[in-house]
Amino acid sequence: MGKNATRLELLGEVDVAYAALDAKNYAKRIGFTAKDQYLISTAVSELARNIVTYASKGCIFLSTIEQDFKKGIEVVADDSGPGIQDLEKAMLDNFSSRGTLGVGLPGTKRLMDDFQISSSSAKGTRITVRKWL
Amino acid sequence: MTEDSGYKRAYERQKAAREKAEQRLETRSRELYESHAILSKANKDLRTQKEIAESATSAKLELLATMLRTSVADSTESISIAMYETQGCLVVPIQEELSKHAAHQIQRKILKRIPASSLEGVVIDLTAVAVIDSILWDVFLKTTQMIKMLGYRSVITGLNPGVVASIIYLDLDIDNVTTALQLEDALSFLSKASDLEITEANSAESLEIEDIHEAGAEKGMNSDPA
Numbered sequence: 001m002g003k004n005a006t007r008l009e010l011l012g013e014v015d016v017a018y019a020a021l022d023a024k025n026y027a028k029r030i031g032f033t034a035k036d037q038y039l040i041s042t043a044v045s046e047l048a049r050n051i052v053t054y055a056s057k058g059c060i061f062l063s064t065i066e067q068d069f070k071k072g073i074e075v076v077a078d079d080s081g082p083g084i085q086d087l088e089k090a091m092l093d094n095f096s097s098r099g100t101l102g103v104g105l106p107g108t109k110r111l112m113d114d115f116q117i118s119s120s121s122a123k124g125t126r127i128t129v130r131k132w133l
Numbered sequence: 134m135t136e137d138s139g140y141k142r143a144y145e146r147q148k149a150a151r152e153k154a155e156q157r158l159e160t161r162s163r164e165l166y167e168s169h170a171i172l173s174k175a176n177k178d179l180r181t182q183k184e185i186a187e188s189a190t191s192a193k194l195e196l197l198a199t200m201l202r203t204s205v206a207d208s209t210e211s212i213s214i215a216m217y218e219t220q221g222c223l224v225v226p227i228q229e230e231l232s233k234h235a236a237h238q239i240q241r242k243i244l245k246r247i248p249a250s251s252l253e254g255v256v257i258d259l260t261a262v263a264v265i266d267s268i269l270w271d272v273f274l275k276t277t278q279m280i281k282m283l284g285y286r287s288v289i290t291g292l293n294p295g296v297v298a299s300i301i302y303l304d305l306d307i308d309n310v311t312t313a314l315q316l317e318d319a320l321s322f323l324s325k326a327s328d329l330e331i332t333e334a335n336s337a338e339s340l341e342i343e344d345i346h347e348a349g350a351e352k353g354m355n356s357d358p359a
Contacts, residue, residue: 013232013233013234014232016232016233016266017230017231017232017264018230020230020263020264020266021230021263021264024263024264034294034295035294035295035298037295038263038264038293038294038295038296038298038299039295039298039299039302041263041264042264042265042266042296042299042302042303045264045266046266046267046303049233049266049267049268093304103267103303103304103305104267106304107267107302107303107304107305110302110303110304111299111302111303
């Protein structure tokens with residue numbers, strides 16, 4: 001995780017919108033353009049909604065990262081829910097096991113630059129996404 | 134005589150001493166009484182202050198509890214939404230970031246309101262909403278489809294470029310929704326809707342004819358080699 005980490009607690013539906021707004025402000029402080037701020041906050045909204053839908057609670061960490069003179073934002077979505085059974089399937093467009101649109105994960109991948117996911121029934125799910133300035 | 138006067142002197146001295154002692158005792162007890170009065174008054178004051186503080190605390194706690202209850206009630210029960218009618222259209226300005234439940238409530242309120250008014254159409258204005266993700270978009274899309282089934286047109290306005298980019302990257306359904314940049318555009322579109330209907334009907338007819346021609350041409354082409 002990078003510098004200036006912020007932890008956003010997700011306990012219910014209402015927290016999703018707040019997390020998205022916090023992410024938007026955080027991205028603005030790093031120096032992202034208005035359009036990128038919207039993409040990042042939408043990605044955070046999708047990740048937060050996944051947590052609330054599938055794990056009922058969890059948290060999202062925002063941090064500032066630097067690599068080879070590049071600056072960016074890292075978003076880590078962490079929950080200790082039941083885990084994703086079939087990661088390949090979950091990354092397909094229009095696949096959903098619980099009434100969502102099934103665009104969440106593949107859509108989030110398109111909104112951001114880097115996307116990593118690890119999930120197990122024992123440890124829950126951790127999704128790390130990054131976007132560079 | 135000397136013995137007697139000596140005795141009397143002693144008696145006088147003793148009496149004076151006793152009187153002095155009594156006086157001192159009296160002063161002392163008065164002092165004590167006064168200090169006791171002061172102390173009991175201070176004690177009383179403290180008790181009143183304590184009571185005031187306690188009632189203030191309980192009032193504060195009650196207020197907090199009420200605030201908590203109402204905020205919980207707000208988040209789960211009702212969302213205030215100021216719909217208004219202008220130029221024959223129902224305008225629904227969405228004022229803040231929404232949860233899924235809040236979006237569903239707005240959907241219900243719109244659908245409840247529609248049959249009670251005679252309308253050209255419905256405008257959902259999302260100018261004040263900063264983040265629209267897949268679920269929220271889906272709720273609004275379905276709302277426009279429901280409005281359509283009730284017999285009215287609807288337009289979504291106020292999508293800024295960032296929100297539009299997000300919707301496209303998420304690959305959300307945009308085919309079955311009419312959007313406009315600003316409220317005025319939406320209103321003029323809806324008030325011209327009746328004119329448009331005629332032209333659309335005409336163009337649909339001509340399209341059908343073209344389709345038949347094309348189908349015929351394709352058939353002809355297919356049958357040629359055989």
